[in-house]
Amino acid sequence: MLELGKVANELSLHVGFLGLGIMGSPMAQNLIKAGCDVTVWNRTKSKCDPLLSLGAKYKASPEEVASSCDITFAMLADPESAVDVACGKHGAANGMSPEKGYVDISTVDGPTSKSISRRIKATGALFLEAPVSGSKKPAEDGQLIFLTAGDRPLYEKAAPFLDIMGKSRFYHGEVGNGAAMKLVVNMIMGSMMASFSEGLLLSEKVGLDPSVLVEVISQGAISAPMFSMKGPSMVQALYPTAFPLKHQQKDLRLALGLAESVSQPTPIAAAANELYKVAKSHGLGDEDFSAVMEAVRTKMEGTSED
Numbered sequence: 001m002l003e004l005g006k007v008a009n010e011l012s013l014h015v016g017f018l019g020l021g022i023m024g025s026p027m028a029q030n031l032i033k034a035g036c037d038v039t040v041w042n043r044t045k046s047k048c049d050p051l052l053s054l055g056a057k058y059k060a061s062p063e064e065v066a067s068s069c070d071i072t073f074a075m076l077a078d079p080e081s082a083v084d085v086a087c088g089k090h091g092a093a094n095g096m097s098p099e100k101g102y103v104d105i106s107t108v109d110g111p112t113s114k115s116i117s118r119r120i121k122a123t124g125a126l127f128l129e130a131p132v133s134g135s136k137k138p139a140e141d142g143q144l145i146f147l148t149a150g151d152r153p154l155y156e157k158a159a160p161f162l163d164i165m166g167k168s169r170f171y172h173g174e175v176g177n178g179a180a181m182k183l184v185v186n187m188i189m190g191s192m193m194a195s196f197s198e199g200l201l202l203s204e205k206v207g208l209d210p211s212v213l214v215e216v217i218s219q220g221a222i223s224a225p226m227f228s229m230k231g232p233s234m235v236q237a238l239y240p241t242a243f244p245l246k247h248q249q250k251d252l253r254l255a256l257g258l259a260e261s262v263s264q265p266t267p268i269a270a271a272a273n274e275l276y277k278v279a280k281s282h283g284l285g286d287e288d289f290s291a292v293m294e295a296v297r298t299k300m301e302g303t304s305e306d
């Protein structure tokens with residue numbers, strides 16, 4: 001009973017949401033649909049409209065959102081935008097004060113997260129990094145996995161909201177550990193997708209049906225929801241965007257930096273990163289990250305001509 005009372009109390013807090021892209025929009029929607037009092041801001045203002053029609057409030061800057069809310073969540077593209085929205089002119093830090101909290105869900109590197117944390121905490125507010133595993137559909141379904149680190153009291157205060165947006169949450173201690181966990185997960189994912197692409201193209205080149213390969217994989221030890229979900233469209237060279245390729249390449253780049261910081265060799269991730277860079281240079285950055293297959297296709301065709 002006490003626990004339920006605490007949750008009800010925390011759900012009555014004013015919540016801010018900064019960044020309404022592929023992930024932020026459905027996450028904020030789930031908070032609104034659960035009855036939370038949500039104030040939104042997005043650089044491109046028109047992306048706020050669907051949220052406003054569901055009952056969200058709007059403020060014209062991250063600073064104004066933070067100053068009118070108890071907890072502010074941020075879901076930005078990359079380290080640069082995460083820093084800018086938190087610490088820049090009219091950034092959220094300018095609206096923070098003791099008793100408030102800032103939860104950064106963006107996928108960034110540890111040093112970036114630590115620098116945002118320092119700026120937020122200098123105001124007396126609390127900071128939590130909380131990147132997520134899970135993509136567009138889990139965001140819509142409230143099935144994300146939160147990888148958090150930072151101020152434990154904010155973790156506990158934010159927990160009822162994380163539980164609306166996600167199916168599980170991990171607390172990893174000091175700021176930087178959540179970011180590191182997220183980068184390791186996405187490093188593995190990026191390499192898996194590059195390897196899967198090679199397999200699909202190889203199967204086709206030797207006269208096999210790549211759709212059958214997808215089915216064979218789904219029944220064996222290397223089955224993965226990602227292969228089963230994305231395989232059928234990849235076979236048709238279709239890449240409907242759930243996780244933009246440019247973000248996967250950013251995560252590989254940041255993961256390679258993390259590995260370098262501890263002298264850990266990561267040759268497979270480094271090779272995968274090159275493929276995502278090629279795909280990006282071919283204008284595929286806004287396609288789903290499974291479009292890395294096009295870089296593999298190009299490379300294979302190039303190789304066969306040599």
Ligand SMILES: NC(=O)C1=CN([C@@H]2O[C@H](COP(=O)(O)OP(=O)(O)OC[C@H]3O[C@@H](n4cnc5c(N)ncnc54)[C@H](OP(=O)(O)O)[C@@H]3O)[C@@H](O)[C@H]2O)C=CC1
Nearest residue numbers: 019020021022023043044076077081107135136242243247
């Ligand atoms: N998509 C996915 O499957 C997942 C993504 N992530 C991570 O979550 C984060 C968001 O991803 P996603 O929603 O897919 O990305 P999107 O590209 O769809 O959205 C990015 C958001 O960042 C904002 N933004 C970008 N640059 C700036 C800037 N300079 N100043 C202010 N705002 C800016 C965009 O605003 P605007 O609308 O104006 O462009 C938009 O709100 C990324 O860090 C990504 O790596 C994590 C898990 C899964």
Ligand SMILES: O=CCCC(=O)O
Nearest residue numbers: 107133134135186243
């Ligand atoms: O960062 C993106 C993660 C996508 C996923 O976990 O499916």
